[in-house]
Amino acid sequence: ETVLSTIVFARLATLMAMVLIAFVASFSPLCTVPGLRSLSLAILLGVLVVFLFLTWRRSMEVSGRMLAFMKTHRITAFLYRVLAILAEAGKDRRAILTAGPLLVLISIFRILMDYLSSQALGLSISPTYFFIFAPVVTIVSIAPLTIAGLGVREGTYVGLFNTIGVLPADAMAISLVSFSFTLWLCLMGAILYMTTGLNKPEPDKNATS
Numbered sequence: 001e002t003v004l005s006t007i008v009f010a011r012l013a014t015l016m017a018m019v020l021i022a023f024v025a026s027f028s029p030l031c032t033v034p035g036l037r038s039l040s041l042a043i044l045l046g047v048l049v050v051f052l053f054l055t056w057r058r059s060m061e062v063s064g065r066m067l068a069f070m071k072t073h074r075i076t077a078f079l080y081r082v083l084a085i086l087a088e089a090g091k092d093r094r095a096i097l098t099a100g101p102l103l104v105l106i107s108i109f110r111i112l113m114d115y116l117s118s119q120a121l122g123l124s125i126s127p128t129y130f131f132i133f134a135p136v137v138t139i140v141s142i143a144p145l146t147i148a149g150l151g152v153r154e155g156t157y158v159g160l161f162n163t164i165g166v167l168p169a170d171a172m173a174i175s176l177v178s179f180s181f182t183l184w185l186c187l188m189g190a191i192l193y194m195t196t197g198l199n200k201p202e203p204d205k206n207a208t209s
Contacts, residue, residue, distance in 0.1 A: 032164060125161075141153045158171045
């Protein structure tokens with residue numbers, strides 16, 4: 001449950017960073033996505049309400065009693081434990097406030113990677129459009145419809161960039177090149193973890209200070 005909770009928490013946090021960027025970018029006169037400002041604001045407010053709910057002790061006590069029946073079933077018990085871990089993580093506001101700016105910075109680098117992919121393909125597109133379109137793609141592809149969002153992401157890129165006159169083939173190429181960079185970064189991280197992380201000795205639990 002801890003691993004799954006970590007993945008869910010990281011995905012949600014990254015999504016929120018992208019939504020925040022989308023909200024800021026929606027004020028640009030170049031924004032061609034209708035309703036982007038209202039959608040991003042609604043998501044941000046909704047997540048804020050959920051966050052406050054998870055970090056308010058009284059609400060957790062009430063919800064814990066309401067969801068107590070989940071503990072008695074095999075599948076729902078697993079879900080209950082995942083929710084409990086997420087709620088516990090949500091209580092550490094200092095860590096969240098520290099990680100928030102870092103996640104926004106990582107998201108900006110992710111968007112700039114899309115822009116650099118377009119530059120590598122010889123396309124002349126304003127970087128502002130990537131700050132508008134990339135968060136929308138993230139929001140759309142978060143649904144587990146395909147493996148790693150393949151197809152959904154490319155189709156969304158094609159539709160969005162078509163609004164500014166970019167050819168479908170060029171938009172799909174941007175998405176695929178950027179995704180390949182992401183795969184390479186993940187592979188490098190996996191190799192680094194296997195060569196260093198797995199070789200670290202476990203702390204001696206019996207050691208006394």
